[in-house]
Amino acid sequence: MHHYLVGAEDLADWHENSEIAADNYNQVIHTVYQLADDDIETEQLEGLLDQVWDALAADEYLSEFEDESEIMVWVETFLQAQK
Numbered sequence: 001m002h003h004y005l006v007g008a009e010d011l012a013d014w015h016e017n018s019e020i021a022a023d024n025y026n027q028v029i030h031t032v033y034q035l036a037d038d039d040i041e042t043e044q045l046e047g048l049l050d051q052v053w054d055a056l057a058a059d060e061y062l063s064e065f066e067d068e069s070e071i072m073v074w075v076e077t078f079l080q081a082q083k
Contacts, residue, residue, distance in 0.1 A: 004029050004049045006057075014058040021063040024071065028052055031075040048082060 005026045008018040015021035
């Protein structure tokens, strides 16, 4: 999972406050990992984590999450769309 975590420099091209964006992104990654089915195949989990980058890295909303509950809602919606 650590392979999917980012630093502020990874998001600096898209986000003025890249530190907040990176913190939020990493929280999303952790939440996806926590909410994924226990019996998920490794390749499928890796695919989900790759899709998070495509869906969220450049999205301005990434630096606008207010709290963990908003992140949880985003992840739940994201995971539901993947089924």
